[in-house]
Amino acid sequence: MKRIDGGACAAQGFRASGIHCGIRKNKSKRDLALIVSDVRAAAAAVYTLNLVQGAPIAVTRKNIADGYARAMICNSGNANTCNLNGVEIAEKMCALVGEHLGIPASDVIVASTGVIGQPLDIAPIASGMEALAAGLEPDTTAAAEAIMTTDVRMKAVAVEFEVGGVVAKLGGIAKGSGMIHPNMATMLVFLTTDAAITPPMLRKALSMDVKRSFNRVSVDGDTSTNDMCAILANGLAGNPEIASDGADFDAFREALNAVTVELCKMIARDGEGATKLIECALTGAADQQTADVVSKAVICSSLVKAAMFGADANWGRVLCAVGYAGADVDVSKVDVSFTSAAGTVEVCKGGAGVPFSEALAKKVLSEENIFIHVNLNAGPCSSVAWGCDLTYDYVKINGDYRT
């Protein structure tokens, strides 16, 4: 397996497009994205577990119930959530894609992201659809830009891997930034692959994967109403269709995880206002549940996040988060260290502080990518969670998001 360029258009037979249609006032910001497979593709998606769900989720759920789709459309600037006519508008978006591409409206995955509770006007989408369809090309950039909201960095990843004797590709794009604390689903992620795989196995691979990828990310503890991760697999790589567990399915899952983990890191690093990617590597847990819960508690702690912003080796806050995570932990066994490109500093052994160089700690924590290693010394299980620091800019961005 190796990293390649191309994001959601790396795999054979996928084209994408992104335009400014007018949902956003800022004309230099694209606000409508489209990804299309040249042939019908197996489709799977996972969604937010928030009880308040965006209208597009209901429509997408219905459209891929048969396991297949051809296109994914997504607007930014408006979440189309908590609106009385939300489902109607989401269905119109699918119908417009269907008309312009000559495919059934029921083969379209639809998503929206932006402000909640403001009616979404179909007019700019309708008038932009011709340009959107005309702009389709094997380049992921415009679509990746069009789904961004407060994101600062574009997020696209792809890999090439071997499966069933052929080379296949899998890639995708994501938007993250705020209201990021996925629960059994994720922010918006659109994945594509030319591997051949049946809809049931694609669903299985995706739902297994999100537990170890997107559900391990948090920016601010708020589970969005519009989280969705969707994947299209069009089979053009020519491998024997993956229809059961086995070596081919494992190769597919490995490629999928390589892409999703990279997108996770991109989403965390580009959290609203973030200046740093924080990875909590949790080892020595007695069971997987403990490893998962504790590592996530550490990267979710506002106090840990603020300390990382200030490059302050305040490890007591890490231990505090371990203690309230809700897992059964012997805190007198816990070791904590901070690592970055500048080195490693051990700060806590067996639940108590050890002397360390504040100068080295400052240097380590001033880097852009910080590992917090927590060893529970109680068993063989481990986990990783991805987060970011809490900064003035997070407050600034969210103190006045709507205007």
Place this chain on the structure above:
Amino acid sequence: MKRIDGGACAAQGFRASGIHCGIRKNKSKRDLALIVSDVRAAAAAVYTLNLVQGAPIAVTRKNIADGYARAMICNSGNANTCNLNGVEIAEKMCALVGEHLGIPASDVIVASTGVIGQPLDIAPIASGMEALAAGLEPDTTAAAEAIMTTDVRMKAVAVEFEVGGVVAKLGGIAKGSGMIHPNMATMLVFLTTDAAITPPMLRKALSMDVKRSFNRVSVDGDTSTNDMCAILANGLAGNPEIASDGADFDAFREALNAVTVELCKMIARDGEGATKLIECALTGAADQQTADVVSKAVICSSLVKAAMFGADANWGRVLCAVGYAGADVDVSKVDVSFTSAAGTVEVCKGGAGVPFSEALAKKVLSEENIFIHVNLNAGPCSSVAWGCDLTYDYVKINGDYRT
């Protein structure tokens, strides 16, 4: 019942003192507090459920196992937590109080607050003890100041109430500010009363109360390692000792709740960096658990908190928090409004937005005390939770707390 002055010294037979002994470098900040009852008092306390617990908690638990105590000592500037000699130091603190007051060391409640994981030096406490004991007087101020860390405002409340045919008093002091998200216990709160009540009934009253008071507060979602709420009841009011349920116990609980709820609001309003008190009044819940969980989710949401800071009526974030709270809610029935001294603005009816004046909303949300009213329209249960806004200063304070 009526509000009176005096805090932890309002009740008969209680004196307090607070000095700077040298735990903190800043000589103008008191760092050691003592509250003493002239006679032995029934004692009860509740503690953090964090698995990492400060050494003072272990010592206090042991000292009040018999249901009685005479004094409460508390230092700020160092949490005496995650230190190898923590219990030894906490016991020395009790022994010093015992020596200077001529009472058993086992009649002392001990607490510490401040940085985790830095050994606490007994020397400044030992050398300050004489001045601390000499300073005891029926004035709550110096003690209330001495327990403050990043608190900006002193927190003291007291009430006078009738019980068993006599007038009794109940009051207390608190420290809050950061790492505030109590779980079955609380930040540091020291309560005193001259009502006569048995230790079992005092414990019962306190544990019933914290569920409806301190456990409904959150500043930053981080449950501290040192949370403690302790109460001494010395019986000097002369009421027939409360030894069972009934009218007297109810009168006592009502007085207790009047004091604790007021302290809750003070703690939330004085959350680290806070400019506003946010109260989420949740009504129309089908059951109490739902009312509790949902109201707390709303005041814990980073996005809601940042919106309140920016006086932005971004009610979609309120609905989002309702949706991910983990309760069984029909989101299509939910109404939301914002209220303050400047008026009320309805923003959501039946799960969808309603037109409202942005100018009025800005005015309402620019006040210092904001009510977010969420009506689930599904039943008779209600709850209140107290929080604060998320501001630049929270990040500033916590980006570099240790230095």
